[in-house]
Every structure is written in structure tokens, then in C-alpha cells.
Amino acid sequence: MTYLSKTFLLFAGLALAACTNPDRFDDATGAGLDSGAASGLTGAASDPASAAYFQQAVGDRVLFAVDQSNLGTQAQTTLDGQAEWLMTNRDFTAIIEGHADEQGTREYNLALGARRANSVQEYLISRGVAADRLRVVSYGKERPIEICSNEACYAKNRRAVTVLAAGPTS
Amino acid sequence: MNTGQIISGAGHLALIGWALIGGAFRSDPPPFEVVQATTISAEEYAALVERPSAPEAVANVDTPEPPAPGDAAPPLASEPDAALQSSQPEPRETPPPDAAPDVSEIAPPAPAEVEDTPPALEQPQEDVAVVVPEISPRPQPRPAPRIAPEPVDRPEPDARIDDVVSPEVTPEDGAEVPQEPAEATAPEEAASEIVTEAEEPEQSAPTASLRPRPRPAARTESAAVDTPEPSTEAPATDQGAVNDALAAALGASEPTQDRPSGPPLTAGEKDALRVAVQQCWNVGSLSTEALGTTVVVSVRMGENARPDTGSIRMQSFSGGGDSAARQAFEAARRAIIRCGARGFDLPVEKYDQWRDIEMTFNPESMRIK
Amino acid sequence: MMRFMMSLFAALTLWAMPVQAQDSGPLRIEITEGVIEPMPFAAPDFVADTAAGTELGRNIARVISADLAGTGLFRQIPAEAHISRITSFESPVQFADWRAVNAQALITGAVSVDGAGRVVARFRVYDVFAGQELGSGLQLVGTRDGWRRIAHKVADQVYSRITGEGGYFDSRVVYVSESGPKNQRAKRLAIMDYDGANLKYLTDSSSLVLAPRFSPTGDRVLYTSYETGFPRIYVLDVANVGRRVLPTQDGTMSFAPRFSPDGRSVLYSLTQGGNTDLFVMDIGSGSSTRLTNAPSIETAPSYSPDGRQIVFESDRSGTPQLYIMAAGGGEARRISFGQGRYGTPVWSPRGDLIAFTKQSKGRFHIGVMRTDGSEERLLTASFLDEGPTWAPNGRVIMFTRETQGAQGQASLYSVDITGRNLKQVSTNGGASDPSWGPLQD
Numbered sequence: 005m006t007y008l009s010k011t012f013l014l015f016a017g018l019a020l021a022a023c024t025n026p027d028r029f030d031d032a033t034g035a036g037l038d039s040g041a042a043s044g045l046t047g048a049a050s051d052p053a054s055a056a057y058f059q060q061a062v063g064d065r066v067l068f069a070v071d072q073s074n075l076g077t078q079a080q081t082t083l084d085g086q087a088e089w090l091m092t093n094r095d096f097t098a099i100i101e102g103h104a105d106e107q108g109t110r111e112y113n114l115a116l117g118a119r120r121a122n123s124v125q126e127y128l129i130s131r132g133v134a135a136d137r138l139r140v141v142s143y144g145k146e147r148p149i150e151i152c153s154n155e156a157c158y159a160k161n162r163r164a165v166t167v168l169a170a171g172p173t174s
Numbered sequence: 175m176n177t178g179q180i181i182s183g184a185g186h187l188a189l190i191g192w193a194l195i196g197g198a199f200r201s202d203p204p205p206f207e208v209v210q211a212t213t214i215s216a217e218e219y220a221a222l223v224e225r226p227s228a229p230e231a232v233a234n235v236d237t238p239e240p241p242a243p244g245d246a247a248p249p250l251a252s253e254p255d256a257a258l259q260s261s262q263p264e265p266r267e268t269p270p271p272d273a274a275p276d277v278s279e280i281a282p283p284a285p286a287e288v289e290d291t292p293p294a295l296e297q298p299q300e301d302v303a304v305v306v307p308e309i310s311p312r313p314q315p316r317p318a319p320r321i322a323p324e325p326v327d328r329p330e331p332d333a334r335i336d337d338v339v340s341p342e343v344t345p346e347d348g349a350e351v352p353q354e355p356a357e358a359t360a361p362e363e364a365a366s367e368i369v370t371e372a373e374e375p376e377q378s379a380p381t382a383s384l385r386p387r388p389r390p391a392a393r394t395e396s397a398a399v400d401t402p403e404p405s406t407e408a409p410a411t412d413q414g415a416v417n418d419a420l421a422a423a424l425g426a427s428e429p430t431q432d433r434p435s436g437p438p439l440t441a442g443e444k445d446a447l448r449v450a451v452q453q454c455w456n457v458g459s460l461s462t463e464a465l466g467t468t469v470v471v472s473v474r475m476g477e478n479a480r481p482d483t484g485s486i487r488m489q490s491f492s493g494g495g496d497s498a499a500r501q502a503f504e505a506a507r508r509a510i511i512r513c514g515a516r517g518f519d520l521p522v523e524k525y526d527q528w529r530d531i532e533m534t535f536n537p538e539s540m541r542i543k
Numbered sequence: 544m545m546r547f548m549m550s551l552f553a554a555l556t557l558w559a560m561p562v563q564a565q566d567s568g569p570l571r572i573e574i575t576e577g578v579i580e581p582m583p584f585a586a587p588d589f590v591a592d593t594a595a596g597t598e599l600g601r602n603i604a605r606v607i608s609a610d611l612a613g614t615g616l617f618r619q620i621p622a623e624a625h626i627s628r629i630t631s632f633e634s635p636v637q638f639a640d641w642r643a644v645n646a647q648a649l650i651t652g653a654v655s656v657d658g659a660g661r662v663v664a665r666f667r668v669y670d671v672f673a674g675q676e677l678g679s680g681l682q683l684v685g686t687r688d689g690w691r692r693i694a695h696k697v698a699d700q701v702y703s704r705i706t707g708e709g710g711y712f713d714s715r716v717v718y719v720s721e722s723g724p725k726n727q728r729a730k731r732l733a734i735m736d737y738d739g740a741n742l743k744y745l746t747d748s749s750s751l752v753l754a755p756r757f758s759p760t761g762d763r764v765l766y767t768s769y770e771t772g773f774p775r776i777y778v779l780d781v782a783n784v785g786r787r788v789l790p791t792q793d794g795t796m797s798f799a800p801r802f803s804p805d806g807r808s809v810l811y812s813l814t815q816g817g818n819t820d821l822f823v824m825d826i827g828s829g830s831s832t833r834l835t836n837a838p839s840i841e842t843a844p845s846y847s848p849d850g851r852q853i854v855f856e857s858d859r860s861g862t863p864q865l866y867i868m869a870a871g872g873g874e875a876r877r878i879s880f881g882q883g884r885y886g887t888p889v890w891s892p893r894g895d896l897i898a899f900t901k902q903s904k905g906r907f908h909i910g911v912m913r914t915d916g917s918e919e920r921l922l923t924a925s926f927l928d929e930g931p932t933w934a935p936n937g938r939v940i941m942f943t944r945e946t947q948g949a950q951g952q953a954s955l956y957s958v959d960i961t962g963r964n965l966k967q968v969s970t971n972g973g974a975s976d977p978s979w980g981p982l983q984d
Contacts, residue, residue, distance in 0.1 A: 071862075106945075107902070107905075109863075109887050109900050109930070110754060110929065111753075111754060111799040111856075111887070112840060112856060112863055114753075114812075114814075115812065115840040118814040119817045119840070121817070122817020126817075139773075141773050142796060149726060150726075151726050151948075153948045153949075153951065320581075322580075369962070370962025371925075372924040372962070373962075439570065444570070448574060451574055452574050452576045452578075453578065455576075455577030455578065456577060456579065456582060457577045457578070458578070458580045459581070459582040459616040459617060459706050460706060461706045462938075463708070464706070483672075497707055501707035504705075506574075507673050509577070512672055527570060528570045530570065532569040532572075533571075533572050533573070534574065535574045535577075536573060537575075537577065538575065539575055540575075540576070
């Protein structure tokens with residue numbers, strides 16, 4: 005094959021590659037992630053019955069120590085607020101997402117994230133939230149919010165996020 | 175019948191005759207096994223939602239069809255092949271494999287890596303850390319593509335890699351005897367043990383500096399071309415023939431059962447032979463099973479201290495199966511032939527002592543556990 | 544301990560043979576120390592029997608050379624150095640010419656394209672210094688598009704004739720192709736030849752996929768996908784890319800699936816109420832059986848090749864460590880005792896070793912140990928290495944290496960079980976979680 009045709013192929017390939025939409029994934033799954041969690045349920049943060057208020061004023065996430073899934077006092081305070089809000093706004097259901105930092109193997113971290121999500125779920129239930137309004141999922145180390153590779157970021161990634169959804173969970 | 179037809183007829187006859195008989199003059203090729211290379215199923219990976227990006231074009235080519243007649247594979251000819259090639263790392267374009275992946279690894283600020291030599295250093299770790307130097311006192315070998323009994327430093331860039339170390343000989347050197355100019359040779363760089371990435375000494379020179387290594391491989395080959403090495407081969411057989419003729423002329427019964435004459439070899443002489451053979455005993459491409467197989471190999475030597483290649487036999491083996499023994503024997507045979515090609519350093523007056531040699535190749539200490 | 548010292552000193556002490564007595568018999572010596580270095584080989588272009596074969600002959604020889612040299616056990620002697628040219632497959636080999644360039648092994652071949660468009664390749668392997676053929680000549684027939692597989696099959700033959708162990712070149716790898724930034728990484732399943740050629744995607748990147756595993760025959764792939772929003776196990780047919788989700792209980796997460804050696808059941812992790820245990824599911828009936836029942840995390844299982852035992856990762860001791868239990872469950876014994884955390888154990892196809900990920904002092908390693916936990920050897924070290932998978936012959940390990948920091952990227956690497964020949968595997972973009980399939984038929 006000539007150089008020319010190789011070059012042509014290369015460019016053709018690049019052009020094709022450029023056609024794929026890199027944002028597809030975000031569009032498709034953003035709703036399931038904490039970052040875009042409230043996108044379907046907007047409302048001013050000033051409205052205390054809005055998801056935005058829950059996210060910002062109440063606080064939608066709690067953090068964990070390395071390898072741990074037990075809740076510190078600060079986490080418990082946040083979760084008390086979440087429970088109270090959920091008791092008031094009974095139309096909402098929630099999915100609790102558990103996460104881990106990148107220091108660990110993929111499958112172990114998946115199980116670790118599940119442990120974290122579960123301890124949040126149990127706490128909320130203990131504060132009176134109906135069990136059928138809460139579901140848990142773990143993303144392990146797949147969805148960090150901070151991307152640096154040191155403890156400052158890791159601390160924020162070891163988290164459980166309560167993501168609101170309207171209506172009963174399926 | 176005119177002349178033209180006669181010539182034509184004769185020509186055709188000759189041609190047919192050659193076609194029929196000519197083949198008989200060629201040496202018969204060894205017999206052939208015929209095996210069908212079945213290839214993977216032909217189903218196209220169709221149902222994919224995703225728009226194919228660049229490599230997908232390549233992907234279409236690859237579904238190899240089973241070798242069924244009337245094969246419907248799209249004849250994409252050579253384009254995809256070429257695309258593949260460009261994305262394929264060709265061996266000669268990449269730096270020596272061991273060094274390559276390390277490029278991204280220069281940075282790690284060495285935390286106490288003592289622990290990396292696993293079980294040995296375990297318990298004392300934390301407690302002794304203050305007292306004991308962080309780095310193991312034993313000089314860590316640096317990784318090299320070759321593992322040999324003794325570590326060998328990188329050869330001079332000009333030296334040709336050879337199993338036999340020889341000083342450079344320049345024309346001015348030899349006053350009386352007209353000597354051929356010979357280039358300096360040196361053994362290839364070698365480490366005395368396998369150094370894995372996990373064990374690389376952190377304090378040694380930055381790994382990146384390994385990269386501009388003077389590719390000894392390529393050098394050897396190209397250099398070897400100019401050296402009139404083949405000449406060493408030809409005389410070898412000639413000598414053998416001469417020896418045979420001599421032996422016949424002297425009426426020596428073929429494998430002389432006479433007691434060996436001359437004093438036995440000294441320990442030093444035997445040791446020199448052993449060291450010479452082990453330099454060429456490469457177990458690097460043996461299976462783990464073959465590495466557990468000891469073979470006893472016999473060889474008949476010529477008086478020129480070169481092995482008679484055809485006489486090399488496996489006498490016995492232990493520790494592995496037939497197949498492993500065969501690989502082990504082949505490696506042993508290569509060692510004897512390669513390092514014996516220029517003649518071993520054996521005292522000719524003791525020829526009877528070393529005419530028949532039995533070498534035991536025991537890879538126990540070379541085994542990777 | 545893996546170290547083997549080869550000092551001359553040791554050799555001399557081993558050299559304790561009595562001085563040969565006066566009586567007759569051959570001179571006896573014992574060689575205990577040798578060298579470990581790549582064996583030089585020459586693989587000239589395959590001779591084209593038909594005009595259409597010229598380029599094919601060159602390409603096939605190239606792939607064979609890349610396969611062999613890529614093992615680190617062989618070293619290619621470049622064509623420029625060759626003295627002899629192979630112009631006819633049948634004419635006798637000029638061994639002296641190949642000895643002169645120090646080619647210890649020589650591969651000659653011929654290729655033609657027949658009327659039906661099939662590629663017919665023939666080859667022979669020679670031990671140059673012995674002047675002998677290794678094994679006998681072989682003919683391979685395949686399609687034109689499948690020429691790389693023909694080359695891989697030739698290389699597999701050469702490899703096993705010289706080393707005595709099975710080859711691994713005609714095999715494929717399924718893995719997770721990655722793109723996008725670290726916090727929004729898109730992942731999808733991809734399959735390729737072991738050397739990176741013939742890449743094909745098996746899923747789109749609309750949902751997160753993790754840790755695929757080949758079936759023992761390479762016809763199916765198990766993986767975990769978030770298609771439903773929750774991790775569930777899917778089984779995908781490689782030939783037609785059809786997939787189906789395996790049954791699971793609502794409100795649970797299932798992941799870390801592995802085929803049993805007979806390909807009929809799936810070993811996996813199931814999380815319920817925050818606790819993760821191991822289960823096994825019969826693929827046909829979809830019914831699951833619990834194997835472990837502990838408040839700790841039990842995951843990343845792997846069957847022994849005979850299917851009788853399972854090695855897995857558990858943090859029942861406080862940190863993740865490796866344990867072995869019978870395939871039906873029951874008591875487990877711990878096999879990892881070094882300092883650090885151990886994960887992702889994978890049983891070697893030969894049955895004698897277990898590859899694992901080890902985390903220690905902020906670094907990750909890929910290592911191997913015997914099945915009783917002895918003779919632990921670390922093969923690699925980096926910011927993040929994980930997820931080993933074995934080549935079909937149990938000689939090479941492929942794994943994921945991820946670089947540090949915000950721009951961190953994952954890619955595939957391979958390393959010989961001696962710890963030598965560490966190198967990156969060519970993939971298109973980011974790549975993780977490789978699973979090495981069997982040798983193809």
C-alpha cells in the first residue's frame with residue numbers, strides 16, 4: 005500500500021473518530037450520578053422542599069475514614085438533617101450511592117462502597133425513614149468527584165451520597 | 175515435417191522429460207503434516223449501537239472466516255492490514271522491552287522500599303528501620319536483559335558481543351605473524367539474577383538512563399557479517415575428516431577402548447572446560463519443566479578440541495518428561511556446539527583423556543521457583 | 544524465595560567431583576550454571592508460491608517475529624544481517640550462513656493463495672547449530688483475512704517446539720476500553736487479539752461496565768454492567784454479541800463473576816444489606832447457592848483449574864487477604880501472610896501458582912505465590928497495578944496499570960512470571976481489566 009493511501013486511511017479514521025459523541029455517556033448516565041443528581045427535580049435552593057435545598061442546605065453526602073464504613077458524629081448530624089427532610093418531604097425517594105477512593109482493587113472497593121451506602125441507609129431507617137423509600141448502590145472507585153491522587157482528594161471521594169428521586173422507587 | 179516442427183517437438187519432449195524426471199534430482203523434502211487452521215466464526219459483530227471509531231475499521235477485517243469454500247468474507251485486501259501494522263509495536267522500533275515501561279516510572283520518590291524483597295525482611299522492618307540502612311547492603315544487581323553466572327558490565331560500545339572475551343588486535347600489534355585485524359569482543363551485559371520491577375534498587379541510576387543502551391543485539395548481527403566467521407566452520411569438518419583419515423591410516427580401531435594415555439586433566443583444566451560450556455548454556459528459553467530436567471550428554475571430541483557435532487547424544491535424563499528432556503538436550507547440544515566452534519582450551523597431549531566427554535547439565539540452580 | 548544466585552563461587556563449590564581416576568571411560572563434567580538470555584532467531588519472509596503471496600509472506604514473517612521477540616525469550620536477527628536468502632522453501636538450508644549470524648533457530652516458510660482465496664502456509668523450524676529440523680514441516684490453511692491467525696499459529700508451534708511449553712499467541716483478550724476524564728470515565732467492553740490487533744467493541748459506553756471474564760472456551764464473556772442503574776451480571780455471546788442479564792434478587796448488587804472450568808456455572812459476589820458474600824449460580828437454571836456467610840467482604844473469586852477449590856479475597860481478618868476453600872464452600876484457610884493488602888487472586892492455568900494484586904506502602908504490585916502461600920514473588924511495582932490475568936500457557940501475566948494524578952490513565956501491561964519482559968500492550972486508548980482467553984482452535 006502506498007504512503008498516500010495510508011495517510012488517507014489515517015485521516016479517514018480520525019475523522020470517523022471525531023464523529024463519535026464523547027458526551028454521550030454523560031447524557032445517558034448523568035442522572036444516576038451525584039453530580040447531576042438533582043437535574044430532573046430542580047427548584048431554587050431557597051425552596052426548602054426542593055432537591056437543591058436538600059443537596060446544599062441539608063447536605064447530601066457524608067464522608068468516611070480509610071477502609072471504614074462507620075459514621076462519625078459529623079456524618080450523623082448530616083444524616084439527622086437528611087432524615088428530618090425526608091420525613092417532611094414524603095414524595096421523595098432516594099438512592100444512596102456508596103463510593104471509595106482509588107486506593108484499592110476494583111471489586112473490593114465495590115463491596116466497600118456498598119458497606120458505606122448501607123450504613124447510611126440503616127441510619128436513616130433508624131431515624132424513621134421508611135425502608136422502601138431508600139435504595140443503595142455502590143460505584144466503588146469508578147466515580148471519583150475529586151481526581152487528584154492524594155489524601156485531600158481521597159477524603160472527599162470516600163463518601164456516600166443521598167440522591168433524591170421523585171415518586172416511589174421501583 | 176519441417177525443421178520448425180522438429181525443433182518444437184524435440185523441445186517439448188525435453189520439457190516433458192525434465193518435468194517428469196527433473197524432480198527426482200531434488201532432495202526429497204521431509205514429510206508434511208497437513209493441518210487445517212480453523213478460524214473463528216464468521217458472524218459479524220453487527221448489532222452494535224456505537225458508531226465505529228477509528229480502530230473499528232480495522233475490526234471489520236479481522237473476523238476470520240472458517241476455511242469454508244465459497245467464503246463470503248469481504249475482500250478488504252491489504253488496507254486494514256497496513257493499518258494494523260502501524261498500530262502494532264514492531265520489535266525493532268521499541269527500545270529493549272525491559273526498559274520501555276519504565277519511562278513513566280522515573281518519578282517515584284523512593285519511600286522506604288526495603289519491604290520489597292518480600293519475606294526475608296519482614297519482621298524487623300519497623301523496629302530496625304532507624305538503625306539499619308534503608309537499602310539492603312548487598313549490592314543490588316541492575317536489571318539486564320541477560321542473566322549469567324557473573325554479572326557483566328555493559329560492554330564498550332565498540333566491542334562486538336561474543337562469548338569469548340578477546341582483546342582488540344590491531345595490525346600493528348603482531349610484528350612477526352601477520353595477524354588479521356580482529357575487533358575487540360566482550361561478553362554481553364548481564365546481571366547475576368533476575369531483577370523484577372518490584373525489586374529494582376531505588377538508589378541506582380535513574381531507570382530512564384537505561385534507554386540509550388547501545389543495542390547490543392543489532393550490533394552483534396551486523397558486525398558478525400563482516401567477520402569472516404564462516405571460515406571457522408569449514409575447517410572444522412575438514413579437520414574431522416583429516417583426523418578420521420589419520421586414525422584410519424594408523425589402524426586405530428574406531429572407538430578405541432585402550433586406556434587413556436597421558437595424565438588425567440587437572441581440576442583447573444576441567445574447570446576451564448566447564449566454564450567454557452556454561453557460557454553458551456542458555457536456559458532462557460526453556461519451559462519450567464525443562465528447567466527441572468537434568469540431562470547427561472555425551473560428545474566425541476576431535477583432536478582440535480572441537481566437538482563432533484554428529485556425535486552428541488543424550489545418554490540419560492531425570493526430573494522431567496520426554497518432551498522436557500528433549501528441550502533440555504537441545505539447549506545442551508547448542509551450548510556444546512556454539513562454544514566449541516572455535517575449539518575448547520584443552521591440552522592436546524592429553525587428547526585420550528578428553529576424546530569422549532560426558533557432560534551433565536543440571537539446571538537446578540537456574541530454576542525459577 | 545525466588546532469588547537464585549549464580550555466582551561463580553557457588554559454581555566452584557558445587558564442583559566437587561573427584562578427580563578422574565586412572566581407569567577408562569569418558570571425561571565427566573557437570574554443568575550447573577548457565578546463562579538466561581533471549582535465543583536469537585531468524586524468520587525470513589515466507590516465500591511466495593504465488594504472486595499474491597508476496598506481501599502476505601512478509602507480513603506473516605513479521606507477525607511471527609513480533610510474537611516470538613515479544614516473549615522476551617527470543618531475539619530477532621534483523622533481515623539486513625542475513626547472509627542467506629530463502630528463495631525456495633524446499634531447497635536445503637545453508638546452516639553455515641545462519642550460524643555465521645548467530646541465528647540459533649531458523650523459521651522458513653512458504654505461502655500461497657489458492658483459487659478459492661484461501662491462504663496456504665507451510666513452515667519448518669530448524670535448530671541451526673545442530674543442523675536439524677525441530678519437529679516436522681506443517682501446513683496451515685486459513686482465510687485471507689485470517690492471515691494473522693495463521694502467523695500466530697506458526698509462532699505458537701515454534702515457541703512450543705523450542706521451549707517445550709504451549710504457546711499463547713493465537714489467543715484473544717477481552718477488556719474494558721476507557722475514555723474521558725477520570726471523574727466521568729466512559730467504559731465499554733472490547734475484544735482484541737493478544738497483541739492488540741483486530742480490536743472490536745462489544746458494548747457501547749452508555750453504561751458502566753466492569754471486569755469481564757472469558758469463558759473457558761472463549762465463546763462467552765461474563766461482565767458486570769450498570770445498565771439497570773445497579774450492578775448486575777451479564778453473559779455475552781462473543782460471536783453474535785447477544786447478551787442477557789443473569790437473574791438476581793431485587794435490592795441486591797451482583798458483580799465479580801467468573802466461569803467455572805466447565806463453563807456451566809458462575810461464581811460471583813452478591814451484596815445484600817451492605818454485606819458481600821460469594822455465591823455460585825447454575826447458568827442453565829439460574830439458581831444460586833451461597834458459598835460463604837460472613838459479615839466481612841468476600842469477593843474476587845477464582846476457581847482452581849480442576850474446579851475443586853476457590854481462592855478469593857476477604858477482609859475477615861481486618862484487611863483484605865487471600866483465602867482458599869473447597870468449591871462447595873466451607874472452611875477457608877488464609878494463604879497470604881506478607882505485609883500489606885492482597886486482592887484479586889487468579890489461579891494459574893497450570894494450577895501451581897496464584898497471581899494477585901498486593902498493596903503495600905502506597906504502591907501496588909502484581910505478584911505470584913504458590914497455592915499454599917509460599918514463595919511469594921512480586922513482579923511489578925507502580926502507583927497502581929491490579930487485576931492479573933494469565934496467558935493460556937501460564938507463563939505470562941497481563942494486568943491493569945493506572946498512572947497517578949488528575950490526568951491518570953489506565954493501560955494494559957504484560958510481564959513474564961520470572962519478572963522479566965515487562966511491557967505495555969498496545970490498545971486504542973485507555974484500557975483496564977483484561978481477561979486473557981484460551982488458545983483458539
